Amino acid sequence: MRDHLLHAALRAFAAGGYEGTSIKRVAAEAKVAPALLYHYFPSKEALLLALFAQNQAQISAPFLAMAAVEDPREQLGTLLRLSATSVKTNLDFWRLTHRLRHHADVLASLGDGVAAWNQALIGAFTALLTAIGRPTPEVEALLLFGAMDGVFQHYVLVPEGYPLDAVIGTLIAHFGGAEPALPPTPTAAS
Amino acid sequence: MRDHLLHAALRAFAAGGYEGTSIKRVAAEAKVAPALLYHYFPSKEALLLALFAQNQAQISAPFLAMAAVEDPREQLGTLLRLSATSVKTNLDFWRLTHRLRHHADVLASLGDGVAAWNQALIGAFTALLTAIGRPTPEVEALLLFGAMDGVFQHYVLVPEGYPLDAVIGTLIAHFGGAEPALPPTPTAAS
Amino acid sequence: MRDHLLHAALRAFAAGGYEGTSIKRVAAEAKVAPALLYHYFPSKEALLLALFAQNQAQISAPFLAMAAVEDPREQLGTLLRLSATSVKTNLDFWRLTHRLRHHADVLASLGDGVAAWNQALIGAFTALLTAIGRPTPEVEALLLFGAMDGVFQHYVLVPEGYPLDAVIGTLIAHFGGAEPALPPTPTAAS
Amino acid sequence: MRDHLLHAALRAFAAGGYEGTSIKRVAAEAKVAPALLYHYFPSKEALLLALFAQNQAQISAPFLAMAAVEDPREQLGTLLRLSATSVKTNLDFWRLTHRLRHHADVLASLGDGVAAWNQALIGAFTALLTAIGRPTPEVEALLLFGAMDGVFQHYVLVPEGYPLDAVIGTLIAHFGGAEPALPPTPTAAS
DNA sequence: TATGAATGAGAGTTCATTCAT
DNA sequence: AATGAATGAACTCTCATTCAT
Numbered sequence: 099m100r101d102h103l104l105h106a107a108l109r110a111f112a113a114g115g116y117e118g119t120s121i122k123r124v125a126a127e128a129k130v131a132p133a134l135l136y137h138y139f140p141s142k143e144a145l146l147l148a149l150f151a152q153n154q155a156q157i158s159a160p161f162l163a164m165a166a167v168e169d170p171r172e173q174l175g176t177l178l179r180l181s182a183t184s185v186k187t188n189l190d191f192w193r194l195t196h197r198l199r200h201h202a203d204v205l206a207s208l209g210d211g212v213a214a215w216n217q218a219l220i221g222a223f224t225a226l227l228t229a230i231g232r233p234t235p236e237v238e239a240l241l242l243f244g245a246m247d248g249v250f251q252h253y254v255l256v257p258e259g260y261p262l263d264a265v266i267g268t269l270i271a272h273f274g275g276a277e278p279a280l281p282p283t284p285t286a287a288s
Numbered sequence: 289m290r291d292h293l294l295h296a297a298l299r300a301f302a303a304g305g306y307e308g309t310s311i312k313r314v315a316a317e318a319k320v321a322p323a324l325l326y327h328y329f330p331s332k333e334a335l336l337l338a339l340f341a342q343n344q345a346q347i348s349a350p351f352l353a354m355a356a357v358e359d360p361r362e363q364l365g366t367l368l369r370l371s372a373t374s375v376k377t378n379l380d381f382w383r384l385t386h387r388l389r390h391h392a393d394v395l396a397s398l399g400d401g402v403a404a405w406n407q408a409l410i411g412a413f414t415a416l417l418t419a420i421g422r423p424t425p426e427v428e429a430l431l432l433f434g435a436m437d438g439v440f441q442h443y444v445l446v447p448e449g450y451p452l453d454a455v456i457g458t459l460i461a462h463f464g465g466a467e468p469a470l471p472p473t474p475t476a477a478s
Numbered sequence: 479m480r481d482h483l484l485h486a487a488l489r490a491f492a493a494g495g496y497e498g499t500s501i502k503r504v505a506a507e508a509k510v511a512p513a514l515l516y517h518y519f520p521s522k523e524a525l526l527l528a529l530f531a532q533n534q535a536q537i538s539a540p541f542l543a544m545a546a547v548e549d550p551r552e553q554l555g556t557l558l559r560l561s562a563t564s565v566k567t568n569l570d571f572w573r574l575t576h577r578l579r580h581h582a583d584v585l586a587s588l589g590d591g592v593a594a595w596n597q598a599l600i601g602a603f604t605a606l607l608t609a610i611g612r613p614t615p616e617v618e619a620l621l622l623f624g625a626m627d628g629v630f631q632h633y634v635l636v637p638e639g640y641p642l643d644a645v646i647g648t649l650i651a652h653f654g655g656a657e658p659a660l661p662p663t664p665t666a667a668s
Numbered sequence: 669m670r671d672h673l674l675h676a677a678l679r680a681f682a683a684g685g686y687e688g689t690s691i692k693r694v695a696a697e698a699k700v701a702p703a704l705l706y707h708y709f710p711s712k713e714a715l716l717l718a719l720f721a722q723n724q725a726q727i728s729a730p731f732l733a734m735a736a737v738e739d740p741r742e743q744l745g746t747l748l749r750l751s752a753t754s755v756k757t758n759l760d761f762w763r764l765t766h767r768l769r770h771h772a773d774v775l776a777s778l779g780d781g782v783a784a785w786n787q788a789l790i791g792a793f794t795a796l797l798t799a800i801g802r803p804t805p806e807v808e809a810l811l812l813f814g815a816m817d818g819v820f821q822h823y824v825l826v827p828e829g830y831p832l833d834a835v836i837g838t839l840i841a842h843f844g845g846a847e848p849a850l851p852p853t854p855t856a857a858s
Numbered sequence: 859t860a861t862g863a864a865t866g867a868g869a870g871t872t873c874a875t876t877c878a879t
Numbered sequence: 880a881a882t883g884a885a886t887g888a889a890c891t892c893t894c895a896t897t898c899a900t
Contacts, residue, residue: 248438628818
């Protein structure tokens, strides 16, 4: 049931935003009484936290997979491809994440998970681009991060018809990355 | 006074989001009674609309300036540079815009201004990249749009220390653009 | 101007009721600024009072006309016919009066004008019916008053198609009244 | 509790009118928090509707009872007597009904219940008076309806001391009606 | 485990009214 | 004479939350 509630909350929050979605709405989505949510989560904020805790593994997956690769060019490709796959798979969670991007207060209660992840990503990009031999890797890391984030956001806003794989492929090429040995999804091009 | 209220509303909405900011909060920001807002705007939504109407000129400026340039490479540079300048100048308005990106319902009441702007931007990018001679200009237009949008969003979230001009410069270079003849701001590097 | 405002207020109050009609609405009806009303009347309640003061003469007219007649049967007919004429002529004022019937608090501020008028009417009816020789004139006075009031109310609610003169004629006949020598209106039957 | 709230609402609305009575006032009458009302009724208007739905049976009772009688004279007496009883028993509900008479907008939301009832009553009166053999039954029906309505309204406004049964008795006699076999209330004269 | 009952706080909005001009 | 600016109080309604069962 706890998982059932989490899924319902994810759907509801992704659609209406955290602050814009009432507990009543979440409960309706899960087809339970609102009070039941307080049996599993002490508050609305705790529900959001649990949501992040549940999905943190899938968020970190591209990072871990990247570590298993040696060539920095391929590392870059792996990171971006797997991230794209994660976005396509966990559409609602990414939607929620992008929505929360602007809620400093809510994010603070998440224990800096997002901010730390961002910094880690920028750091990793900088290291990769340095290894690849790009000029001004710090600036390019910011650009790469911005590009990835912006593309993902556009995708989650209107996924239908968006050629995510092609765009990410072009992004990889732009920064000297190499396609990973194993394609992230059976359908290489969407 | 109407302008005073609009500025207060912009500040408040940029900080707390449209739905997350109460009329009372806006009134407090403007140091007036909440009821006064209804003297100038018939509703909270109308206030938001007036905010967009007020800033629409500054949003469209980069577009118009681009039209005055001939070389497509320079057009690209002009568009991005001026947009960056607009973001730096109208920080709060861009914050608000990015926040609203996820509120389809609110956006609908804005008369498709934002959606139309996005489509126009993608169309312009596609035309420019085609003229420049880039391969797969449609895909690159999406990438360029995502990159610009993502970079701007990262900037408005934490402007301090973000080398926006350098990142935008790199973005221009990546897509074969040329720096405009006249630098958009006296300080070439931020 | 004062009269202009009073007319506008009468129209507005008759249509929306006293409590249900805002000062703003009255001002809009008069095409002036709401604040102007406070130049001529100290408060909304005073405006209502002035309305009654202005129309009191026309309300009392049937009473005075009745006094000029000798035969009690004809007195009854005169009173009812002239009242009907007053209702048809001052439609909005009667509408307002009927609406206010239920607002004890507002009526109290009118100085018991309405309650006194009601009592006077019942007293007059009792005297007339006694003079005519009806049995149980007190009870019949209440019935007559109720009938007159109810008929008038139905008429002011939906005047179109209501045969007011015919109904009042029947009412007069029921209680032994006689038609007045001079018909109240050129059109004896509506 | 739902019934408790309905009773409180009926009392409050009858005393202050629908629009003139705040939800807070109703809640105070029921000694609960205002928000609780929204647990049982989705809106103030729905509360009013529920009030009518609850009392509709008692309103229609005189009609049904009339159908069980054969003689048209007795039918008339039955209808009026039972209506009077209903008024005396459901004083607050009749007060509310008479107050709402003037609020066309609110009435519209009630699904034409009142307007339809009025038309049905006039139609029934016309048929009865025709059967009894009265002249001009259409006009007399309007008079009878107006008389009944006016008398009831006067009664509900100030019930103390009003000889309702006597007045209704006289009204019945005026239109050739006959007293029903079974007196509506043990106390023949009020 | 799961629910309905219940509430305080706060949302957007309207209103009668005052005041300076 | 006439207006726009300004406000405190009140309105309907929603929300996150608690509690008894």
